[in-house]
Amino acid sequence: MTTSLSGLRTHLCTEFITMAAAARTLRIGLIPGDGIGREVIPAGQRVLESLPSSLNLKFSFVNLDAGFDTFQRTGTALPDKTVDTLKKECDGALFGAVSSPSTKVAGYSSPIVALRKKLDLYANVRPVKTTVGSTSGDPIDLVIVRENTEDLYVKEERTHEGPNGKVAEAIKRISESASTRISTIAGEIALRRQKIRAAAPATATRDQSMVTITHKSNVLSQTDGLFREAARKALAAERFSSVHVEEQIVDSMVYKLFRQPEYYDVIVAPNLYGDILSDGAAALVGSLGLVPSANVGDGFAIGEPCHGSAPDIEGKGVANPIATLRSVALMLEFLGEEIAAAKIYTAVDANLDEAKFLSPDMGGKATTQQVLDDVLKRL
Numbered sequence: 494m495t496t497s498l499s500g501l502r503t504h505l506c507t508e509f510i511t512m513a514a515a516a517r518t519l520r521i522g523l524i525p526g527d528g529i530g531r532e533v534i535p536a537g538q539r540v541l542e543s544l545p546s547s548l549n550l551k552f553s554f555v556n557l558d559a560g561f562d563t564f565q566r567t568g569t570a571l572p573d574k575t576v577d578t579l580k581k582e583c584d585g586a587l588f589g590a591v592s593s594p595s596t597k598v599a600g601y602s603s604p605i606v607a608l609r610k611k612l613d614l615y616a617n618v619r620p621v622k623t624t625v626g627s628t629s630g631d632p633i634d635l636v637i638v639r640e641n642t643e644d645l646y647v648k649e650e651r652t653h654e655g656p657n658g659k660v661a662e663a664i665k666r667i668s669e670s671a672s673t674r675i676s677t678i679a680g681e682i683a684l685r686r687q688k689i690r691a692a693a694p695a696t697a698t699r700d701q702s703m704v705t706i707t708h709k710s711n712v713l714s715q716t717d718g719l720f721r722e723a724a725r726k727a728l729a730a731e732r733f734s735s736v737h738v739e740e741q742i743v744d745s746m747v748y749k750l751f752r753q754p755e756y757y758d759v760i761v762a763p764n765l766y767g768d769i770l771s772d773g774a775a776a777l778v779g780s781l782g783l784v785p786s787a788n789v790g791d792g793f794a795i796g797e798p799c800h801g802s803a804p805d806i807e808g809k810g811v812a813n814p815i816a817t818l819r820s821v822a823l824m825l826e827f828l829g830e831e832i833a834a835a836k837i838y839t840a841v842d843a844n845l846d847e848a849k850f851l852s853p854d855m856g857g858k859a860t861t862q863q864v865l866d867d868v869l870k871r872l
């Protein structure tokens with residue numbers, strides 16, 4: 494397996510890829526989950542099946558269960574079989590979305606949060622990018638690199654009776670090692686983007702790569718303070734000397750991101766801030782239905798659209814499949830299949846630029862199937 498964090502090229506790589514890939518079959522776990530996850534993951538599978546045969550790339554698929562529906566049927570949201578199959582049989586996976594309830598349900602726990610931990614997928618990489626036709630101002634081209642295993646997502650919560658009623662508490666765990674690891678990855682991604690820009694100066698949107706460390710250490714001086722300190726130290730390494738490093742407190746980060754999104758390049762953040770920032774950034778490029786992610790560790794990658802199960806549009810056939818199609822491409826990049834990934838990015842970008850088959854979230858009338866068909870035609 495060739496999964497590699499340094500494989501990240503986002504959408505900038507198309508023109509530099511000239512080498513033909515060796516023949517390879519990849520086994521991909523498909524975890525649709527709940528809601529529109531079941532509508533967009535089949536689209537992702539279709540795109541993989543429709544890649545040109547000249548790529549010498551074949552796929553076999555295994556359908557796996559997870560989610561609230563699985564919980565209701567079986568009593569567990571993440572069956573052991575799903576985790577075991579991913580670990581023992583698969584090269585990568587696609588995860589749709591799950592419908593986690595907003596109130597506590599005994600025995601239920603978010604399967605995607607658990608899966609990230611069980612497979613030690615410690616980086617959640619979320620590129621947010623405008624395409625040529627979708628922007629009248631400076632293009633947005635940033636990557637949010639979100640720590641994926643700790644922070645408030647360790648889900649160690651408790652409730653007790655205080656003198657004035659119930660009190661609920663949650664642990665926010667930040668470790669030096671996880672903060673160093675994610676910041677190093679952010680630095681590597683920044684270097685990679687710098688290299689790609691240097692190879693195509695005409696289309697480069699900036700001269701120097703930049704990493705913005707996001708935190709709230711003015712208030713949370715120990716937890717976010719440790720994240721900030723570890724990130725500063727990791728990014729001060731000699732090999733990142735060409736990368737500009739700055740920091741931004743998370744609340745003003747939101748303000749600046751919304752005022753001047755084109756300013757940002759790589760943003761590194763603890764788990765929760767990264768989650769929130771990426772949904773916000775999705776609004777800047779048009780829709781949550783456009784923004785992909787990859788959960789990446791040493792040796793495995795799960796492509797996953799940033800959005801959730803969207804119960805408000807579930808079953809209507811109008812979910813935008815593009816976040817999933819881009820997540821398929823992102824997964825392929827981390828599996829070392831950059832040519833195949835570039836083909837998907839190019840087809841998706843062409844669909845968006847032509848703007849003939851856009852789903853309702855993008856102001857169009859196209860169904861999930863029509864958007865998919867248009868992308869497949871361009872492949």
Ligand SMILES: NC(=O)C1=CN([C@@H]2O[C@H](COP(=O)(O)OP(=O)(O)OC[C@H]3O[C@@H](n4cnc5c(N)ncnc54)[C@H](O)[C@@H]3O)[C@@H](O)[C@H]2O)C=CC1
Pocket residue numbers: 529589590591592593594605781782783797799800801802803804805806811812813814816854
């Ligand atoms: N990774 C995961 O499995 C995630 C699961 N969730 C779960 O999803 C459920 C719903 O959460 P929400 O807060 O409503 O967030 P959501 O992301 O599901 O939806 C937010 C809004 O964006 C729209 N939207 C999302 N994806 C879209 C797409 N592909 N095409 C068109 N429109 C799209 C929805 O229609 C909705 O109006 C919850 O149960 C939550 O726990 C939420 C986020 C991530």
Ligand SMILES: O=C(O)CCCC(=O)C(=O)O
Pocket residue numbers: 591592593603604605606768799801
């Ligand atoms: O609803 C769930 O089960 C997980 C939602 C968490 C989330 O948005 C993310 O971590 O990307």
